[in-house]
Each structure stands twice: as C-alpha cells, then as structure tokens.
Amino acid sequence: MKTIVLGIGNPILSDDGVGIHVAKQLKQHIKDPNVTIDEALTGGMNLLDLIIGFDKAILIDAVKMKNARTGDVKRFSISDMSTAHSCNPHDVSLAEALKMAERLGETHIPREIVIIGIMMNEMPCEFGEKLSETVAAAVPKAVEIVLSELGENLEISR
Amino acid sequence: MKTIVIDPITRLEGHGKISIFLDSKGDVENAYLQIPELRGFERFSEGRRAEDMPQITSRICGVCPVAHHLAATKALDDAFNVEPTSAAKKLRELLYCGYIIYDHILHFYFLGGPDFVVGPDAPPAQRNILGVIEKAGLEVGKEVIKHRAYGQKITAILGGKATHPVSGLPGGVSKGLSNDEVKEIKDMVKSCIDFAKFSLKLFDDIILNNKKYVDLILSDPYILKTYNMGLVDEKNKVNFYGGKIRVTDQEGKEFLKFDVKGYYKHIAEHVEEWSYMKFPYLKSIGWHGLKDGKDSGIYRVGPLGRLNASEGMATPLADKEYKRMFETLGKRPINSTLAFHWARLIELLYVTERAKELVDDPEITSTKIRNPVGEPGEGFGVVEAARGTLIHHYKLDKNGLIEKANLVVATTNNAGAITMSIRDAAKGLIKKGKVDDGLLNMVEMAFRAYDPCFACATHTLPGGMPFEVNIYDKNKKLYKNIKRL
Numbered sequence: 001m002k003t004i005v006l007g008i009g010n011p012i013l014s015d016d017g018v019g020i021h022v023a024k025q026l027k028q029h030i031k032d033p034n035v036t037i038d039e040a041l042t043g044g045m046n047l048l049d050l051i052i053g054f055d056k057a058i059l060i061d062a063v064k065m066k067n068a069r070t071g072d073v074k075r076f077s078i079s080d081m082s083t084a085h086s087c088n089p090h091d092v093s094l095a096e097a098l099k100m101a102e103r104l105g106e107t108h109i110p111r112e113i114v115i116i117g118i119m120m121n122e123m124p125c126e127f128g129e130k131l132s133e134t135v136a137a138a139v140p141k142a143v144e145i146v147l148s149e150l151g152e153n154l155e156i157s158r
Numbered sequence: 159m160k161t162i163v164i165d166p167i168t169r170l171e172g173h174g175k176i177s178i179f180l181d182s183k184g185d186v187e188n189a190y191l192q193i194p195e196l197r198g199f200e201r202f203s204e205g206r207r208a209e210d211m212p213q214i215t216s217r218i219c220g221v222c223p224v225a226h227h228l229a230a231t232k233a234l235d236d237a238f239n240v241e242p243t244s245a246a247k248k249l250r251e252l253l254y255c256g257y258i259i260y261d262h263i264l265h266f267y268f269l270g271g272p273d274f275v276v277g278p279d280a281p282p283a284q285r286n287i288l289g290v291i292e293k294a295g296l297e298v299g300k301e302v303i304k305h306r307a308y309g310q311k312i313t314a315i316l317g318g319k320a321t322h323p324v325s326g327l328p329g330g331v332s333k334g335l336s337n338d339e340v341k342e343i344k345d346m347v348k349s350c351i352d353f354a355k356f357s358l359k360l361f362d363d364i365i366l367n368n369k370k371y372v373d374l375i376l377s378d379p380y381i382l383k384t385y386n387m388g389l390v391d392e393k394n395k396v397n398f399y400g401g402k403i404r405v406t407d408q409e410g411k412e413f414l415k416f417d418v419k420g421y422y423k424h425i426a427e428h429v430e431e432w433s434y435m436k437f438p439y440l441k442s443i444g445w446h447g448l449k450d451g452k453d454s455g456i457y458r459v460g461p462l463g464r465l466n467a468s469e470g471m472a473t474p475l476a477d478k479e480y481k482r483m484f485e486t487l488g489k490r491p492i493n494s495t496l497a498f499h500w501a502r503l504i505e506l507l508y509v510t511e512r513a514k515e516l517v518d519d520p521e522i523t524s525t526k527i528r529n530p531v532g533e534p535g536e537g538f539g540v541v542e543a544a545r546g547t548l549i550h551h552y553k554l555d556k557n558g559l560i561e562k563a564n565l566v567v568a569t570t571n572n573a574g575a576i577t578m579s580i581r582d583a584a585k586g587l588i589k590k591g592k593v594d595d596g597l598l599n600m601v602e603m604a605f606r607a608y609d610p611c612f613a614c615a616t617h618t619l620p621g622g623m624p625f626e627v628n629i630y631d632k633n634k635k636l637y638k639n640i641k642r643l
Binding site for chain 2: 013
C-alpha cells in the first residue's frame, strides 16, 4: 500500500505552517519506501494532483474550529469536512475536487483520506517562521498520531 | 439602523466579512467588505538576502505564487541594475503564460463561471465544476482538467517546480529550455489555443445567446464607472509581463501612463477604520469615499480593467475577440462587472497565442539566459497578476540585504471597486427591510467576478464554509439570519 503524508501550510505565516513542521519531523523518523512525505502550500485542485495515485493520504494542517483548544490534535476523515460552494475564493475545496475527479472517471483516488488537524482559535495573520509555544508543543503529539496512523508495519528509525 | 453581515468570503470563519448597513427606511446605505490583511511582511523581509525574495514572496499567497515570483525577480533586476538577456525575458514570459492559462481556466470553469454556465438562479450546490460538467458534458470536464494541467506543466518545465517556481534570478533565469522541452510545450500550447477558442464559443452558446444573462450583465447593480488600470506595451496592447501602467477614464481616454518607478507618485492608499484592507486611489483625483465616476480616484484592475485600459490585444485571434466584446456590450470602457468573465476568456486566448509566439521563437533555446548583476540599490517590479496589477518595491543596503519592502497586490487595487459592487448588488435586492432570497447569489457573483484572493484563505483544510447573512435592526440587534452551509 502506498501512502502519502502531506504537511500543509504556509511556512512563513507562523502557526499556519505547523503542518510543514510536522512533516519535517516525520521525514527524520520514517524511512519506508511505501510512504512518501511531502509539504504543500496549496489546496483544492493542486492538493488533488498531489494525492492521486496513492492508496492512502494523510493530510496534516492547522484547523480552526469553534470551541477548540489551541494546540489540540484531532483526527478527521475527509467525510467530516463538508463541502460548500466555493470555500475559498480562488480554489475549490478538496472535497469538491475529489467529487469532480470521481465524476470524470479518475480511478487513482486514494481509498482513504485522513486529516490530522492541529486546532487553533485564531488563524495566524502575522508573518514569521517560528511557531508559538502552544502550537510547537502540539508537533510531537501530531507526529505520534501520524505514526500510529501509518501502522505497525512501518519502518521507523526513532 | 439595520446591519446585515455576510460571512462568506473565506473558509476561515470570522476572517472575511460583508456587513451591509441599512438606513432608517430599510434600504441599503452602505456595504463593507472586511478581509484580513497579513501583517508584518515588511519587518519579516528586513535584513534578508534580496535574492531570496522571489522564493519568499511566492509563499505570501498560495494563489498567485508565479506572479509574486516574477514581480520580485523584476524588482531585483532593477535593484541590481541589470537588464535580463533577451532570451531570459522570453523564458520568463512563457513561464508566465503557463500560469495565466491554468489560473484563468480554474476561475472560469470552477469558480466564477459556474454562476453563469449553470445559471445564477441554480442552487449553490450545483454552481460548481460538477454543475458545469452536468451542463456542458463529461468530455468538456476532461478537457478542462487536461488544459489546466498543461498550464501547470508549462510552468513547471520553465519554473523548475510545479506551483512555486524557482527559476527567477536578477539578470535572468537559472534554467533554459531543451529542444525536447520546446517540442513538449509546443504540443501543449497548440491544444491550449483550441481550448481557449472552445471556451469563448461556450461563453457565446450558453451566456451571450441567452438574453436573460446578457440583461443581467448589463443590469444596473453590476455597473461601475471607475477608472481602469493595466500594463500595456508600446502600442497600448495588453501585456502581462511588462510595459507601462496605463490608466483610462470613464470615456476610455488615456488619463495616465507611467513607469512603475513612479507608482507612488500616482497611487495613494486610503485607510478605513472598519477594514484592514487599504484602498488605493489615483492621487491626482483624490479619495472621495466609496463612489464611482470621474471625481472619484477609485480604479479597477484585473481582466476587465486591463482590457478597458488598453487599445487591443497583441495577438490576432484575441484582438478579434477583444473588438467583438466591445462591439457587443457597447462602447469603451465596458463598466459591467460581470464582463470580467468574458474578458478573462479573451485573455486566456491571448496568452495561448502569445505562448505559441514565444515557444516558436528560435531564441527560446538560447543559453544566454543571465547577465551579471551590478551594485545593489532600489528596485521596482511590476507584472499583471491574473487578478490585476502587482507591484514589488525594495530598497537594498550595500550588502544586498533588504532594507525596505513594499508590495501593492492586485486584490488591494480592486478593494474599493469590490466593496462598491457588493453594495450595489445588495441595493437591488434589499428594499424597505425586505431581503430577497437571491441576495446571497447576487452578492457572491459581484465579488467573485473579480476573482479576489485573500491570502489567509488559501491553505486550510476543506471545511464547511458558512455563508451567512445577519440582519440587525436599527439598534444593531439581530433581526434575521440567513445561512447557507
């Protein structure tokens, strides 16, 4: 089974880049030929291009949710993320992109798409390369969750 | 006073907001668009190596990395006092054509177009690419995906990476083209030209042949008589990569034409306390509030702004389409906001034709792709991003480190116009406190025509985006709430 692990976020927008930080850590742990780890500052259609051809996709990203505690790490499945008309003014949502790919007969869509969300109350709007203390503390938690998501057969060097 | 708040603009709740204020009669008095402004970029850039700016700025926004990359690269040419080689300029422009191809296709078929192709009255759940596929057919859907991918492939070949190019350097580019790559690009470009023609035909069949849609395009709520701005070549034809910034007035006459080096003499920014977003305006006219007309310094950029600010397209097929658009919708300038969609397709045809010219040019495989840089100083760079004029301005110290950086981005240039378009769309649908059911659709169509990019909205997970209208009574208490999930 081929799996892609994607850290999503903007590496120069402080806490927004947390997914990238998690992906960087994972790269040090995982040396499994069936697991691809990558970073992406993108969404929707471009994200679709990146995950097509894999059996499973694990996306790591900052998520803003009502009543969530900043720094909590939660696991979602793609079906938890409802689609909406034009979620983003200049891209479609991943859910919409996936539906479109299905409609067009794409046969290489990952069978399972999991989202590891690092919760935030406020989305960061300040440029910077460092994570805040609370969000930085969530990185090892997210790493552990991704590792267990990848399963026991994974070749890990800790 | 009643206040209506629409909260649809980004998937990040609370970040983008439309607030509509009603007067005592219950009619629309004003509307405000509040979007987040990413802060601290100037401070973030200070002390960094200037050569890193094309990579750093391409990460400001997940939507138009190529535009930032090239604006930064051009600002560095200027800052290091170096003129890129002729081949380098062509390679950069070809890269840029790839970007406009995929970006304009994405907007027309996935974002703004569905409002028209599927229909403005269609349920929102259908006004997306899936709706377009239902209406236009599965084969069309496949062509859309194919040509969007071609645009990205062209960008990747020239830029070194798919979404975030790394090829731009002061004085040139880091990567030339091999004969094999030229052949590959030629084949893709040929197909893209046909697809652009097809898209214009689709626009004709579905939209222009439908009187209801044409009436909507020409209807009052979507008319805005602002100045128009865009880059033009020496013959005043639209140019994405370079030239002078031209501004035309409400009669379509040239009002200003200037080199980017003088942008701060002609453009100033107004600050409103309710918005993080700044409102640029023409300095010589001045800021006179959110209104259109000759006495207001507000201008529009983007596809329609560019076509209005020019005297044609530099390639034959696109120029023919340019003339047809102005003949069909009346004299220049066209003030119908919804004509942005048509203008976007004409530009799509132009960049495909232009890409053919560039890739057919024997110089495109030249290995003279970089000139040596001079001493560091101050630099200005401008390109036409998909959604409008984008300016980068840097001051370097003697070691080539950034001392000061200022960016004027496309969506900011359109801030005043977008705000007014939202207000006018709302005006037509809210009378005496009665809110028409079509409000959400019409307001959405108004801002989507501009293809606005709000940097914060580009990266988070696919989440549900509430589209919400809150109506408050004159005491600002909640009176009505319309929600779309």
